[in-house]
Amino acid sequence: MTAPATHLPATHAPAPAPHHYTTLGLDSRKVGIWAFIGSECMLFVSLISTYLIYKGRSVVGPFPHETWTDPTTGHVLKPILNIPVTSASTFVLLMSSLFMVLALAAVQNKEVAKHTRGERVLGNSKLWLWMTALAGTTFLGFQAFEFTSFVHEGLTIRTNLFGSSFFTLTGFHGAHVTAGVLWLVTLLAIDYRRGLGSRDSLLVDIAALYWHFVDVIWIVIFTLVYLIK
Amino acid sequence: MDTHASTTNLPDSAEAHAHAPHGEEHAHPTWSTYWKVATILGLITVGEVWAYYIPSFVAGRGFVPTLLFLSGLKFTIVVMFYMHLKYDHRIFRVLFTGPLLVAAITLIGLMFLFGHLFIKIM
Numbered sequence: 001m002t003a004p005a006t007h008l009p010a011t012h013a014p015a016p017a018p019h020h021y022t023t024l025g026l027d028s029r030k031v032g033i034w035a036f037i038g039s040e041c042m043l044f045v046s047l048i049s050t051y052l053i054y055k056g057r058s059v060v061g062p063f064p065h066e067t068w069t070d071p072t073t074g075h076v077l078k079p080i081l082n083i084p085v086t087s088a089s090t091f092v093l094l095m096s097s098l099f100m101v102l103a104l105a106a107v108q109n110k111e112v113a114k115h116t117r118g119e120r121v122l123g124n125s126k127l128w129l130w131m132t133a134l135a136g137t138t139f140l141g142f143q144a145f146e147f148t149s150f151v152h153e154g155l156t157i158r159t160n161l162f163g164s165s166f167f168t169l170t171g172f173h174g175a176h177v178t179a180g181v182l183w184l185v186t187l188l189a190i191d192y193r194r195g196l197g198s199r200d201s202l203l204v205d206i207a208a209l210y211w212h213f214v215d216v217i218w219i220v221i222f223t224l225v226y227l228i229k
Numbered sequence: 230m231d232t233h234a235s236t237t238n239l240p241d242s243a244e245a246h247a248h249a250p251h252g253e254e255h256a257h258p259t260w261s262t263y264w265k266v267a268t269i270l271g272l273i274t275v276g277e278v279w280a281y282y283i284p285s286f287v288a289g290r291g292f293v294p295t296l297l298f299l300s301g302l303k304f305t306i307v308v309m310f311y312m313h314l315k316y317d318h319r320i321f322r323v324l325f326t327g328p329l330l331v332a333a334i335t336l337i338g339l340m341f342l343f344g345h346l347f348i349k350i351m
Contacts, residue, residue, distance in 0.1 A: 026318055034321045038328030045332035049339045087278045094274060098267040101311050105260055122260055212312045216304050223300035227281050228293055 033206045037213045040176075044217050047172055048224060051165040058160035062153060065229040080155055081226055082146065089142035090222045093177075096135030097215045103128035104208045108201045125204075126191050132211065133184040136177055143174045166225065173221060176214045183207050257313055266310045273299050 024031075061068025062080040069076050106125035114120045121127065147167070150156075157167040187207055190196060196204065258266075277299050286292055309315040314322055340346040 024318070024320060026320060031320065031324065034324040038324050041325075041329045042332045042335075045336050049336050052336075052345060053339060053343045055345075083278065083281060087274070090274060091271065094270050095267065097270075097307060097311050098263060101263045102260065105257070105263070108257075209312055212307055215311075216307045219300055219303045219307065223277065223296050227277055227296050229287065 027202055029202065029206060030209075033209050037209065040213060040217075044169075044172070044220075047165075047169045048220065051169050051225060054161040054165045058162045060160050062150075062155045062159070062162075064162060064166070064225075077154065080150060080153055082149070083226060085142060085146060086222065086226050089139050089146075090218065092135050092142070093139045093215055093218050096132050096139070097212050099128050099131040099135060100208045100211045103132055104201065104204050107196045107204045108198055110195075110197045125196050126188065129184055129188045129191060133181050133188065136181040136184065136211075140174060140177055140181070143170065143177075169221065169225065173214070173217060176217070180207075180211050180214050183210065257316055258310055262310065266306060270303055270306060273303050 061070070062077040064081045065079045067076060067078055102122065103125050106123045106128055109123055110125065112123070114123045147170075150163075155163045155166075157163055184207065187196065187204060190200070190203075277296060280286055280292065280295060308325070314325060337346065
């Protein structure tokens with residue numbers, strides 16, 4: 001039995017130092033986020049597999065890349081995927097990854113003296129965090145537009161196999177982007193409250209890893225779902 | 230514009246390095262590298278979408294492999310440079326590529342199982 005902490009003389013008790021390192025000398029939070037990302041890979045591959053297995057097996061339209069005529073009404077439905085809009089949202093998400101690494105670099109180099117205007121812009125962590133969050137929100141806006149237009153064109157999650165697997169896959173991804181945006185907003189709040197410095201670089205690094213993971217998943221989804229017919 | 234955005238300058242990482250005498254972590258890329266990577270990613274995306282609008286290429290045999298290659302290339306570039314897997318400790322590579330490999334094998338296995346992929350024998 002150890003004595004309760006309240007019985008110890010406070011003046012002689014050593015201050016508990018923050019210690020997050022594993023026996024490998026790595027920060028356990030970073031090891032944790034990589035393990036989480038690994039498990040997320042499996043989640044998304046299961047969703048992508050489901051989409052691919054059901055691909056081309058829908059009995060009724062609308063279809064992603066082919067025109068379909070409703071036999072009961074004679075109504076012709078065009079291919080439902082809007083490649084130009086999705087290409088734009090893909091580009092926005094790719095750029096958000098650039099903004100995120102710039103935010104991380106800005107936090108890591110917070111204490112480094114900035115002499116030129118360019119250095120000050122690149123070293124502005126608030127700017128890059130805002131840009132990343134804005135790009136993520138724009139991506140979500142594109143997705144909301146896409147989902148709404150699909151529903152107006154007659155494709156819901158219950159319409160056919162394509163609708164079920166498509167909305168599940170892209171909806172899960174959108175939920176991850178939403179979580180990422182909320183995470184970025186919390187980092188911004190910390191930055192405004194007390195300022196993010198190089199001592200916080202790991203906090204931003206972990207958020208950045210999650211954000212880039214969401215980006216790489218979209219890279220795969222964009223090719224497999226949207227571009228390959 | 231280059232900076233010395235090395236994790237070795239940071240208090241957290243400094244302690245981490247003290248625990249990791251083998252020094253398997255390296256300095257992260259510079260801002261200019263990040264911009265170059267973004268340009269490459271943007272150009273590859275433009276190439277992919279361009280290819281989608283060339284009917285003769287879409288109808289050909291090379292379309293799907295090309296898109297899969299370009300997608301894999303973008304995936305690798307983001308993971309290596311933006312997620313710093315190229316520069317970070319080897320254990321992170323194992324933690325990421327291990328599950329990714331299992332997931333990829335599962336995907337390929339399911340594609341064979343459901344007839345989306347097949348091997349022609351004789």
